Amino acid sequence: MTEKIHPVDEMLPWPRLATLGLQHVLVMYAGAVAVPLIIGRALKLPPEDVAFLISADLFACGIATLIQCLGGFGFGIRLPVMMGVTFASVGPMLSMGTDPEIGLLGIYGSVIAAGVFGILVAPFVSRLLPLFPPVVTGTIILIIGVSLMRVGINWAGGGLPMLTKVVDGVPGSFPNPNYGQLGGLGIALFVLLVILGLTKWGSGFLSNVAVLLGIVAGCVLASLLGVMNFEKVEAADWVGIVMPLHFGMPTFHLVPILTMCLVMIVVMIESVGMFLALSDMTGRKIDRAALTAGLRADGAGTLIGGIFNTFPYTSFSQNVGLVGVTGVRSRFVTATGGVIMLGLGLLPKMASIVESVPVVVLGGAGLVMFGMVAATGARILANVDFRTNRFNLYVVAISIGFGMIPLVAPNFFKNLPHSFHPLLESGILLTAIVAVALNAFFNGVRSTAEAEAEVAAAAAAVEHG
Secondary structure (H helix, E strand, O other), X not given: OOOOOOHHHOOOOHHHHHHHHHHHHHHHHHHHHHHHHHHHHHOOOOHHHHHHHHHHHHHHHHHHHHHHHHOEOOEOOOOOOOEEEOHHHHHHHHHHHOOOOOHHHHHHHHHHHHHHHHHHHHHHHHHHHHHXXXXXXXXXXXXXXXXXXXXXXXXXHOOXXXXXXXXXXXXXXXXXXXXXXXXXXXXXXXXXHHHHHHHHHOOHHHHHOHHHHHHHHHHHHHHHXXXXXXXXXXXXXXXXXXXXXXXXXXXOOHHHHHHHHHHHHHHHHHHHHHHHHHHHHHOOOOOHHHHHHHHHHHHHHHHHHHHOOOOOEEEOHHHHHHHHHHOOOOHHHHHHHHHHHHHHHOOHHHHHHHHHOOHHHHHHHHHHHHHHHHHHHXXXXXXXXXXXXXXXXXXXXXXXXXXXHHHHOXXXXXXXXXXXXXXXXXXXXXXXXXXXXXXXXXXXXXXHHHHHHHHHHHHHHHOOO
């Protein structure tokens, strides 16, 4: 009698593997390329450098996914997981990147350090779970979405409302003439309506890739209106190699490193919730060793990201939701998706197409993507006990208040030491610190077993769709 193969370890026929793997790629693609687009355009990088960031992101995403799914040498959860750049790192990285003393190379230094930190602390992160109950993680994810909405709204408006120009050697701010143009607003609205229509009337798969199809429809409209051109796409190579340290040797600064390490802890806590939810969904129980291996893969993916000119990686929640929708539990499906992502990273022309997408098209999709991040946080908070525990209200209210400071009052901390600005200018990190502290003050710290059960229940309730 041969031992029955668990569905997680089932090797499906290649045609089915390729089809299901491509479906995972389509579901996550829009979210996967959003972060390099946000960072590249915020730092005013040349279009070819933004395209390179996208290629590097897809390439590193493929490597990180293969590590997580296939596992080995103490790395990888060996469950059907797709890895992508986390939105939790965007706020801190924007603050770092716009600081002339830190810049893009400082971001990469902090990402590399955070990756090494993640690998080292993986065995201990589950012990930090009591500090991150759903009232804390839900609040953090809610403020991540709210913070990112500013980016989506400005994309829909046509870019930043004010542009910085140097006149006679003096930098100054001038209104962006393309901001708020009716044509651009119309394209953004069209993309939003296509996404809403596909979500409501599309079949299961069409609904899952509604954001991606909305962007494609917006690009078609923008091309017809002459807003989108393909000159850079035609000039781009078909095949290219993603070289490590493309932008130069990373630089290392203490406060940005500490900031990114804190982001890493939050990301790994969120990953624990997804791993526990996947364990329940696939019927494969995971022990502390497997959990540690999965978190090490998060750290390894982030380290690889920093070396290959991209950003921190985590397990993508929408793909966890797709496992539940399709019922396909084989980790080799997502591993195939990782191979596809790796291949896409070697196609500069594909990255150039993504870079050529007008910001107004991305704006219509960004309102949905970033809004859904905030809604996910709200859904986690919906399962928090506010009725009998009034202290939870204070944890959420005050934490969100601190998180809004950098959004509504950018100069609030201007008289504090400059070295702390990357931390103080990130509403996400302020929210995380205040929420953890207030929860410990009001509610105390629960046992690890209670925390694991609570996190798994919250992850299952949200469904990560």
